[in-house]
Amino acid sequence: MISTMDEYRQSLRDGREVYYRGKRVEDVNAHPVLNTQVNLLEYYFQEKYYFDHPNLKQKASRFYKVPGNSSDLLERSQITYDITREAGILLPHIGSDATLALRIGTSKLDPKFQSNFHKYAEEIIRRNHFLAVAQIDVKGNRGLRPLQQEDRDMFVHVVEERPDGIVVRGAKMHTTYAAVANGILVFPGMSFRPGEEEYALCFAVPVNAKGLRLIVRPDVAVEGALHDWEGVRAGKRSAGETLTVLDDVFVPWEHVFLYRDVAAASGLALLFALWHRLSALSYRAALSEHLVGLGKLVAEANGVERASHIQRDLADLISFAEIQRVCARMAAYECRIDKETGVAVPNHIYTNVGKLYSNANYLNVIKALIDIAGGAAITSPSGQDYQDEWLKTYVRKYMRGAVPGEDRFKLMLLLRETVALMGGAEAVIHIHAEGSMEASIIELCRSYNFAEPKKVIQSLISEMR
Numbered sequence: 001m002i003s004t005m006d007e008y009r010q011s012l013r014d015g016r017e018v019y020y021r022g023k024r025v026e027d028v029n030a031h032p033v034l035n036t037q038v039n040l041l042e043y044y045f046q047e048k049y050y051f052d053h054p055n056l057k058q059k060a061s062r063f064y065k066v067p068g069n070s071s072d073l074l075e076r077s078q079i080t081y082d083i084t085r086e087a088g089i090l091l092p093h094i095g096s097d098a099t100l101a102l103r104i105g106t107s108k109l110d111p112k113f114q115s116n117f118h119k120y121a122e123e124i125i126r127r128n129h130f131l132a133v134a135q136i137d138v139k140g141n142r143g144l145r146p147l148q149q150e151d152r153d154m155f156v157h158v159v160e161e162r163p164d165g166i167v168v169r170g171a172k173m174h175t176t177y178a179a180v181a182n183g184i185l186v187f188p189g190m191s192f193r194p195g196e197e198e199y200a201l202c203f204a205v206p207v208n209a210k211g212l213r214l215i216v217r218p219d220v221a222v223e224g225a226l227h228d229w230e231g232v233r234a235g236k237r238s239a240g241e242t243l244t245v246l247d248d249v250f251v252p253w254e255h256v257f258l259y260r261d262v263a264a265a266s267g268l269a270l271l272f273a274l275w276h277r278l279s280a281l282s283y284r285a286a287l288s289e290h291l292v293g294l295g296k297l298v299a300e301a302n303g304v305e306r307a308s309h310i311q312r313d314l315a316d317l318i319s320f321a322e323i324q325r326v327c328a329r330m331a332a333y334e335c336r337i338d339k340e341t342g343v344a345v346p347n348h349i350y351t352n353v354g355k356l357y358s359n360a361n362y363l364n365v366i367k368a369l370i371d372i373a374g375g376a377a378i379t380s381p382s383g384q385d386y387q388d389e390w391l392k393t394y395v396r397k398y399m400r401g402a403v404p405g406e407d408r409f410k411l412m413l414l415l416r417e418t419v420a421l422m423g424g425a426e427a428v429i430h431i432h433a434e435g436s437m438e439a440s441i442i443e444l445c446r447s448y449n450f451a452e453p454k455k456v457i458q459s460l461i462s463e464m465r
Contacts, residue, residue: 001058002128002182005042011182012038014208018179018242020216028179033222036238037180040091043083044130056126063096064125066103067344073332077282081328084286088233090429092176095131097279098185099124100343101272102202106257107340109264117257120204129182132207134172134244135272137189146192146199156186156246157198158260165252166259168201174433175244179214181207184244188258191266200265202258203251213245221422227383229413234422270443271345273435277355278346280434281328284358287426288321291369294418298373298411303402313368320358320365327354348447356440362430366419373415380412 002008009029018025020034028034043049044061053060067073083091099121106114124131137146140154149155156170168186178184185204192200205212222238225231258264295317299305305314331350338345370377380399385391386409396405399412418426431437 001126002130003045003059005045008041008045008130009038012180014206016179016208016214017212018214018216021218025179025216033219033238034179034216034240036219036222036234036236037177037240040087040089040237040239041130041180043087043091044093045128049079049083053125056122058126060125061096061128063093064099064121066100067335068342069337069344070332070335073278073335073344073346074329077278077328077332080279080282081286084283085289087237088290089237090239090283090287092239092279092283093130094133094176094276094279095129095181095183095185097275098131098133098187098272100275101268102185102257104338104341104343104345105202105264105268105271107338109258109261113257113259116254120255120257124183127182130177130180132175132178132181132184133187133272134175134178134184135187135189135269136172136174138171138173138243146196155189155199156201158201159248162250165250166201166203166256167248167250168203168246169248170246172244172246173241175214175242176239178207178242178244179216179240183207184212186246187272188265188269190269192262194262196262197260200258200260200262201256202265202268204255204257205246205249205251209249211247211249213247215243215245217241217243219425221417221425224421225417227387229383229386229410230417230421232414232417234417239425273439273443274346274348274351276434277351277440278328278331281324281331281351281354281358284430285321285325285328288317288324288365291365291418292317292321294411294415295369295372298369298415301401301403301408301411302372302374304372310372313372316368317365320361324354324358327351327357348443352440352444352447355434356437356444359431359437359440363427366423366427369415370419373412376412377415377419380409380416383413 002011012028018028020031025031025034029038049062050059051062051065062079065072067076102117106117137155140149140151146155153170156168156172158166159169160167183204183206187202188200217240219238219240221234225235228235258268295314299310299314304310327350331346334347334350335344381395386395395409399405399409401408
């Protein structure tokens with residue numbers, strides 16, 4: 001069982017094929033950028049996030065605790081919030097979200113797939129492995145179905161079936177933390193149709209599997225965090241995604257959890273998205289609280305906290321944080337219990353309403369934050385300037401506001417990290433991660449109970465005589 005950071009770091013030295021800016025990374029622990037992803041897992045492996053597993057008779061990560069009621073879902077949401085608040089950056093436990101979806105999804109399939117999953121789940125929980133999830137196919141021409149693509153590899157698919165397993169080929173994008181995970185769950189990325197069975201798959205692979213290649217996106221925030229004051233978050237902890245290439249990767253049958261079943265693959269993709277969006281609301285509420293605190297302190301430092309337009313900006317920040325928090329809690333409070341497995345499932349409506357609100361309003365919140373700060377949010381001097389004793393006197397003198405110059409200067413550097421150094425990545429995350437706005441809209445329209453509101457209007461119409 002991985003129980004310490006030293007054990008976790010050692011587990012990453014397994015010959016995995018990782019690339020960063022065109023070069024093979026021999027050890028992610030030693031890489032100046034990727035090691036910030038490793039560092040973030042210090043929060044995941046804290047003892048307070050373990051529980052006594054009733055079946056395994058050992059400590060296990062609370063992320064692998066199967067929720068059976070609203071209280072369990074609230075606890076899951078809360079620890080996601082707590083870790084994000086403490087670390088100052090999201091730590092997506094996407095793999096554990098996927099295991100909950102699989103626990104329900106495989107219960108409705110051939111018993112061999114359910115058995116495969118339960119054996120795998122027990123093993124990864126016992127070993128305390130941190131899992132990544134590869135779901136979104138590269139897709140090629142978005143206007144074409146998988147079989148219509150010029151290159152069939154635009155969607156991960158089976159290229160060979162053997163007595164002992166399958167061989168798969170293709171690539172997934174946006175795979176968060178794959179380079180520093182202990183294993184990868186490969187999920188269906190869309191709703192498939194009859195005839196597309198070769199793409200209807202779900203399986204697990206170790207990160208050092210032969211033919212698995214991880215091309216990590218450049219992390220310009222980490223690369224630009226040249227001074228501690230300008231990289232409070234980015235310079236120490238980061239998230240990262242990969243182009244996850246499966247170049248004829250062999251998967252033994254015992255690690256296959258869904259095979260050539262288009263209906264089940266479509267359902268599993270949607271179920272995983274639901275769990276993943278509850279986690280998103282939970283970490284976003286914490287990140288939004290950071291924005292509230294930053295906005296309030298900057299307003300005070302500028303001496304404008306009582307101005308009416310600044311109070312409107314602060315109200316926007318507060319609303320953004322609290323609406324997400326309320327939706328996460330309501331998704332837990334009004335959950336449903338899956339009849340076959342007893343797993344508590346988040347409420348579809350509250351989860352997707354909160355996620356859609358977060359997607360649609362993030363840039364407005366950043367606009368409010370910039371309005372509070374003014375141009376100094378981007379034009380302030382650097383941390384290196386402040387290190388120079390001569391230049392420091394000017395920075396202290398001319399960066400002061402309603403607070404000493406050094407205090408206001410530090411706030412502006414933190415704000416610059418938020419809106420510039422990390423701003424681009426976090427904007428894409430808030431707008432598109434865990435599914436696009438369109439995906440939430442489709443799910444809301446599909447899941448919402450229109451019967452009651454229609455009934456009210458129909459009763460009013462019936463009185464029109």
